[in-house]
Amino acid sequence: xxxxHTPDGSGAPVPVLSAHRVIQDFGSTRALAGVDxxxxxxxxxGLAGANGAGKSxxxxxLSGALTPTAGELRVDGVPVSFDDPEDAARAGIATVQQDxxxxxxxxxxxxxxxxxxxxxxxxxxxxxxxxxxxxxxIRRAAADVLGDxxxxxxxxxxxxxxxxxxxxxxxxxxxxxxRVLFLDEPTAALSIGEQQHLHDRVRxxxxxxxxxxxITHHLGELVAICxxxxxxxxxxVAGEFVRPLDRExxxxxxxxxxxxxxxxxxxxxxxxxxxxxxxxxxxxxxxPALDLEVRPxxxxxxxxxxxxxxxxxxxxxxxxxxLLSGALEFDGAAFLPRHPADAAxxxxxxxxxxxxxxxxxxxxxxxxxxxxxxxxxxxxGPLLSARRERSRAAEAIDRxxxxxxxxxxxxxxxxxxxxxxxxxxxxxxxxxxxxxLDEPFRGVDLGARADLAALLRSGAAGAAIVAxxxxxxxxxxxxxxxxxxxxxxVAEVRxxxxxxxxxxxxxxxxxETS
Amino acid sequence: xxxxxxxxxxxxxxxxxxxRYGLLALLLGLIxxxxxxxxxxxxxxxxxxxxxxxxxxxxxxxxxTVSLTVAGFDLSVGSIVSFVVMLTAAVQVYWxxxxxxxxxxxxxxxxxxxLLNGVLIxxxxxxxxxxxxxxxxxxxxxxxxxxxxxSVSAGATYNGAPAPGRISEGFLWLGxxxxxxxxxxxxxxxxxxxxxxxxxxxxxxxxxxAAIGGNPEAARLAGVHVGRYKILxxxxxxxxAAIGGVLLAARLGRGDVGAGGDLLLETVAAALIGFAxxxxxxANGFGTIIGAIFVGVLLNGLTMKNVPYYLQDxxxxxxxxxxxxxxxxxIFRRKDQ
Numbered sequence: 148x149x150x151x152h153t154p155d156g157s158g159a160p161v162p163v164l165s166a167h168r169v170i171q172d173f174g175s176t177r178a179l180a181g182v183d184x185x186x187x188x189x190x191x192x193g194l195a196g197a198n199g200a201g202k203s204x205x206x207x208x209l210s211g212a213l214t215p216t217a218g219e220l221r222v223d224g225v226p227v228s229f230d231d232p233e234d235a236a237r238a239g240i241a242t243v244q245q246d247x248x249x250x251x252x253x254x255x256x257x258x259x260x261x262x263x264x265x266x267x268x269x270x271x272x273x274x275x276x277x278x279x280x281x282x283x284x285i286r287r288a289a290a291d292v293l294g295d296x297x298x299x300x301x302x303x304x305x306x307x308x309x310x311x312x313x314x315x316x317x318x319x320x321x322x323x324x325x326r327v328l329f330l331d332e333p334t335a336a337l338s339i340g341e342q343q344h345l346h347d348r349v350r351x352x353x354x355x356x357x358x359x360x361x362i363t364h365h366l367g368e369l370v371a372i373c374x375x376x377x378x379x380x381x382x383x384v385a386g387e388f389v390r391p392l393d394r395e396x397x398x399x400x401x402x403x404x405x406x407x408x409x410x411x412x413x414x415x416x417x418x419x420x421x422x423x424x425x426x427x428x429x430x431x432x433x434x435p436a437l438d439l440e441v442r443p444x445x446x447x448x449x450x451x452x453x454x455x456x457x458x459x460x461x462x463x464x465x466x467x468x469x470l471l472s473g474a475l476e477f478d479g480a481a482f483l484p485r486h487p488a489d490a491a492x493x494x495x496x497x498x499x500x501x502x503x504x505x506x507x508x509x510x511x512x513x514x515x516x517x518x519x520x521x522x523x524x525x526x527x528g529p530l531l532s533a534r535r536e537r538s539r540a541a542e543a544i545d546r547x548x549x550x551x552x553x554x555x556x557x558x559x560x561x562x563x564x565x566x567x568x569x570x571x572x573x574x575x576x577x578x579x580x581x582x583x584l585d586e587p588f589r590g591v592d593l594g595a596r597a598d599l600a601a602l603l604r605s606g607a608a609g610a611a612i613v614a615x616x617x618x619x620x621x622x623x624x625x626x627x628x629x630x631x632x633x634x635x636x637v638a639e640v641r642x643x644x645x646x647x648x649x650x651x652x653x654x655x656x657x658x659e660t661s
Numbered sequence: 662x663x664x665x666x667x668x669x670x671x672x673x674x675x676x677x678x679x680x681r682y683g684l685l686a687l688l689l690g691l692i693x694x695x696x697x698x699x700x701x702x703x704x705x706x707x708x709x710x711x712x713x714x715x716x717x718x719x720x721x722x723x724x725x726t727v728s729l730t731v732a733g734f735d736l737s738v739g740s741i742v743s744f745v746v747m748l749t750a751a752v753q754v755y756w757x758x759x760x761x762x763x764x765x766x767x768x769x770x771x772x773x774x775x776l777l778n779g780v781l782i783x784x785x786x787x788x789x790x791x792x793x794x795x796x797x798x799x800x801x802x803x804x805x806x807x808x809x810x811x812s813v814s815a816g817a818t819y820n821g822a823p824a825p826g827r828i829s830e831g832f833l834w835l836g837x838x839x840x841x842x843x844x845x846x847x848x849x850x851x852x853x854x855x856x857x858x859x860x861x862x863x864x865x866x867x868x869x870x871a872a873i874g875g876n877p878e879a880a881r882l883a884g885v886h887v888g889r890y891k892i893l894x895x896x897x898x899x900x901x902a903a904i905g906g907v908l909l910a911a912r913l914g915r916g917d918v919g920a921g922g923d924l925l926l927e928t929v930a931a932a933l934i935g936f937a938x939x940x941x942x943x944a945n946g947f948g949t950i951i952g953a954i955f956v957g958v959l960l961n962g963l964t965m966k967n968v969p970y971y972l973q974d975x976x977x978x979x980x981x982x983x984x985x986x987x988x989x990x991x992i993f994r995r996k997d998q
Contacts, residue, residue, distance in 0.1 A: 491884035
């Protein structure tokens, strides 16, 4: 199966699974506008496209999760329709989701997870392991599922590496008769060694005749393992490429002419001490070291695809995670935060990803949620003054235009955008010198986003580092943007020089590995 | 004529009032009812009897309140009381070291057991309930080991000979004495009630404890040393239980095997009833004291009405369930505030 495939060619095999002129509407939005797509036995087809191009929609239709508005699906050339993913699974179509843990029972062994469906079956049903399955019976059945894969059957699944969990899921899917395998961003959570491991396995499966659809943001992976690449743009197939694959051509077809505007201007050297300077830091122990700095009054944006390492970096700056390597300097002095309290002491205010879980005190009122960042500031003598808490909160409500009935309103009575403002206000009133915000605009309405962006750019917070994977958001807020891909800074740009599409293109760049 | 449009706001306001003042109103109603139907009830003497009966429970319940504030739970308070009762008696009777050493030893023991709880929970990462369940058994057992299963009173046999010491008058005064007619334990309860209420609601450490209880990760990222403050909470809880133990030993006048065993449920009930006071819906010092007094008033009044003693536990349980419904059920909760 090493020769090139030309799926439309007359001599080509009938695709195992194909979509014909598929259209999908969500309300008045047309997500797919007549897509043809097919995958044959033994192929690895890469599916690529920017966010919103229609990738997820197409996968949803092919795997039975969505019913198309119009168009036809065929299995082995025979028209079919899937009611649900289980229906598609019976037809031999399996999906390994990005979130592997959702499909596994962590406290059971590899063997038990492999034959979970058979253990769960009623003892009278075919393939059941009986009402009291013995360890031996489970191991024997599991060994059968595992095939030639090298996994310890008795290991507890919670102790496995992510790549091994993926292998387990793939083995389980294949054993259920999967002939088409969808791998959705399978390497997002993998180390480089694990990626290699997965690629080898995927190649072996294809060689054995499985049809594979590989979805990824990483151009390098597409080029490395796909026999064919299909790109989507604005709900239609923008291009189709066979080996030898040309990166430039793929990017251009995904993003249109805009991709040509790739700019990576290094900004000039800074004047004065940076607010925060990081040298030799890493997003993960097995990722390269990198340097960055943010100057007083500046808003540094960090963008990049999921898994790029943005959160990992920010958490180290804020003392939420230990510094993996390198050194930090804050206002010119060495700075090694061992706890968020150390960061707070020098004036770093950190708002982590997933604000609800990591920042909010939902049962408290606005005043309490703001005061917690600086309780010393609302003391009167040895005790806290409720009046001071409230007056500080009232100021913040005015200044950040928080929509609320007053300082005593419960946080949960506010909208997402206003809650985010409250959390930011927590650090502003504490006199922050650097705000570190991780995905601050998720679940935040456009008005609140604009308010927050304006606030950050006004320099009121001293300086800011904002991480967001959405290029639009980062363009709105940042003075300078770093593009992070797989733990590497692949570009540094100014918002004036790029637009969202160009930023997306930069995120697709593949860091040189050596 | 505008009744239909006003009705919902009236209902809302009524609910909010019940949520906030329901338990206090019920307490007031009970007091008025007993006062008008039982002439012996509204006397200064009887009020002091009621307060005296709940003082030790209330003090220990303040400790439970602190552990509840960090969203933990200290099941070991009853055992700490038992252990401290035996220890303070043994220090005086067996080892003849006098009342001051006895009180200090009792308080230090309580604080150390609290420290152990905190370390088990924070460092060994054992869930609160399980860790304190373990120490609950351990120290209830150790209370027996300390005196070989014997009660300790003056003249008891120790190492084959009569014990050298006795429980001093000064020590007994802590449990039985009074100042201007007010029993010492009641004074201690009032003082500690005020101190703990202020500390929990209006001091920086108190607020940090509440933050840990509200959202530990948010507290950590806001710069709170969560582990240290959790340990502090259990040390305070253990110390307050030890104060209760000292007062109980002083009231009993001897080291009574089994003293304190029934205090865990009583104190937890007082602290949980306290959730409903003033609509706090969280552990709070004032509410805990009111919760303890509520139970005391009810039992005292019902006893006067010749309600049999064996109904007492049932009545306490029913009050607890009612109070929990009041503070947790969405029926009475306002969306805002």
